Amino acid sequence: MKILIIEDEANLRDTITQSLEKEKYIVETAYDYISGMEKIGGYDYDCILVDIMLPNGSGLSLVKELKDMKRRDAVIIISAKDAVDDKVKGLDLGADDYLAKPFHLAELHARIKSAVRRKSHNGNNAIEWSNIKIDPEHREVFINGNSITLNRKEYDVLYYFMINPNRLINKTALAESVWGDYTDQADNLDFVYSQIKNLRKKLKDNNAEADIQSVYGIGYKMI
Amino acid sequence: MKLRYYTLRYLIIALLAVIALWASLYYVVILDEVYDNIDDGLKNSKILIIRESYANDDILNIREYGINQFKVEPLPKGPLYDFSDKFSSDFEYMEYDDDEEPVRLLKTVFNDRHGNPYKLTIRASMVEEDELLEDLMTALIALYIMLVVSIALLNHFILRKVWKSFYVMLDRLKGFKLGSGVKFEAPTSPVxxxxxxxxxxxKVLQQNETVYSSQKQFIENASHELQTPLAISLNKLELLVENNNLSEEQLIEISKINDTLNRLVRLNKSLLMLSKIENRQFEEEENIDFNTLINELTEEFRDFADYKEVTVNAINVAQLNFTMNKGLAVTLVNNLLKNAIIHTKAGGSLEIITDKNRLTFLNTGETPLDKNKIFDRFFRSTLNEQSTGLGLAIVQSIASNYNLKVEYEYNQKHIFRIIFP
Structure with a gap:
């Protein structure tokens, strides 16, 4: 998969690149509006990450450009402005998602995968890992082909791990992604632990080969 | 006390003192003038009588006042008499009034053409001092009332006219609110x-406005600029953690840095939120159905409340609708819900009552909170270092943006109430 990052902040650009390359993505970068336009004009990408505030132009105009060219690249806006206006405008212009800085890399991965999946429409959207299979379309989970029942939040947690397998997930990243704004206090992180305990039990009871391990202090990892 | 009554009060008192002083002086002077006049008349009569007595001896035989206003009494010859005029006041019976009336008397001694001494007493009816005093008092009271009334009226109209622009200014000042975007304009005045x-x-208000908005802008820009470096630090740590060659101690240390950075992110987001609310950047408004919103949000908190063993009960007494920004409505309810659940001990309960124009959150708790401080920025009732201390400040800020009232009271339970206009 090919990803283009258009971000003027060199440090952030490098970090995102490193993280994505670890996931075996082919990453290209642009640092301003003009170089971004050149890259877009030259190649197709599976996903384009674009910052709104760029030197010599707005990321939103890039998004509009892409829409006008009827391109099928998935577009995710990453911005320091967590402004509702920008979000709405960006999505109206054809962006697939909007991620406010600062974000967790795991969250970025999840968003990229979702955006690309939604864009591709090639029938098989199922996500598989070891003997677990998730059908995001119908929010169904299968272990060894047998459907299992999870409640809404358990499903969201499992989905997050399935999209980031073998990756150390920060507990705050998980809490923010699944429970959103509703949890951001210290004792809520114990709460995340208790929720994961339930999920682990369900996976184990259904003979899942994958397990969610807790990494002390940091978070969790599905192996 | 209004300015016009305030000045009038002093004028009335001062006028009373001036008129009283003036009245007593006037009385003394008038009385003196009256006596002087009467005495002059008596002296004139004396000259006429003595001259007449030289021509006509009959006059020397008038012993009683009768129709004349004088009487003559012979004195024994021999001793040396005082020939000077002596004036005195006395009361004498008068038929006209059937009463004792004040009279002025002139007593003197004279010699007739034969050299016999006589005592001459001439009288003149005199003004009644008490009546004069009474009349004077009545006249003065009338004058005083007239003066006060005319001064009050003049005062009323003149002050109203003169101070008109001042009152207009006061009214505008009362309606002025810093940061509301409405400029204060002083009315034109001839004074x-x-x-x-x-x-x-x-000038002063304009300066304040500038300082206020630049301060707000500064907070917003600062929080904004902090986002990118925070993002870089957090992401770098994330990458670092993914290196599998770190020891457990190192991981724990990184985790602590991570938590601290996350706290900074939250703090920053809350500050940004606050300044955005104060800068009125949440413009879009829609009609919010609070009953539905509360049901949805309580559902979102269900897992967390269950985990904390807090029973949450949403009670709909009546339909509550209000036009405001959706995001702010969610934040308002969210912060109060979160606050209540976090601070309720296991086994406790939280009730959210939605009524026609009020939203009440009741949660169990043992000690009342300081109601003067809980809505302050960075005030924390607990030692929870993960709390930003901005949640309720945001609630307060949203509420004042829409003229809602936020109240807290303690009555066995913590009661947070939002009253809609």
């Missing part, structure tokens, strides 16, 4: 003092 006052007020 130069008010003109200067108006100009100075405009």
């Amino acid at each position: 130069s003092e008010f003109k200067v006052l108006g100009q100075e007020l405009e």
Whole structure:
């Protein structure tokens, strides 16, 4: 998969690149509006990450450009402005998602995968890992082909791990992604632990080969 | 007390003192003039009588006043008499009034043409002092009332006219709110003092407005600029953690840095939120159905409440609708819900009552909170270092943006109430 990052902040650009390359993505970068336009004009990408505030132009105009060219690249806006206006405008212009800085890399991965999946429409959207299979379309989970029942939040947690397998997930990243704004206090992180305990039990009871391990202090990892 | 009554009060008292003083002086002077006049008349009569007595001896035989206003009494010859005029006041019976009336008497001694001494007493009816005093008092009271009434009326109209621009200025000042975007404009006034006052007020308020908005802008920009470096630090740590060659101690240390950075992110987001609310950047409004919103949000908190063993109960008494920004409505309810659940001990309960124009959150708790401080920025009732101390400040800020009232009271339970207009 090919990803283009258009971000003027060199440090952030490098970090995102490193993280994505670890996931075996082919990453290209642009640092301003003009170089971004050149890259877009030259190649197709599976996903384009674009910052709104760029030197010599707005990321939103890039998004509009892409829409006008009827391109099928998935577009995710990453911005320091967590402004509702920008979000709405960006999505109206054809962006697939909007991620406010600062974000967790795991969250970025999840968003990229979702955006690309939604864009591709090639029938098989199922996500598989070891003997677990998730059908995001119908929010169904299968272990060894047998459907299992999870409640809404358990499903969201499992989905997050399935999209980031073998990756150390920060507990705050998980809490923010699944429970959103509703949890951001210290004792809520114990709460995340208790929720994961339930999920682990369900996976184990259904003979899942994958397990969610807790990494002390940091978070969790599905192996 | 209004300015016009205030000045009038002093005028009335001062006028009373002035008129009283003036009245007593006037009384003394008038009385003196009256006596002087009467005495002159008596002296004139004396000359006429003595001259007449030289021509006509009959006069020397008038022993009683009768129709004449004098009497003559012979004195024994021999001793040396005082020939000077002596004036005195006395009371004598008068038929006209059937009463004792004040009279002025002139007593003197004279020699007739034969050299016999006589005592001459001439009388003249005199003004009644008490009546004069009474009349004077009545006249003065009438004068006083007339003066006060006319001064009050003049005062009323003149003050109203003169101070008109001042009152207009006061009204505008009352309606002025810093950061509301409405500029204070002083009314035009013909009075130069008010003109200067108006100009100075405009200047001071304009300066305040500038300072206020630049301060708000600064907070917003600062929080904004912090986002990118925070993002870089957090992401770098994330990458670092993914290196599998770190020891457990190192991981724990990184985790602590991570938590601290996350706290900074939350703090920053809350500050950004606060300044955005104060800068009125949440413009879009829609009609919010609070009953539905509360049901949805309580559902979102269900897992967390269950985990904390807090029973949450949403009670709909009546339908509550209000037009405001959706995001702010969610934040408002969210912060109060979160606050209540976090601070309720296991086994406790939280009730959210939605009524026609009020939203009440009741949660169990043992000690009342300081109601003067809980809505302050960075005030924390607990030692929870993960709390930003901004949640309720945001609630307060949203509420004042829409003229809602936020109240807290303690009555066995913590009661947070939002009253809609």
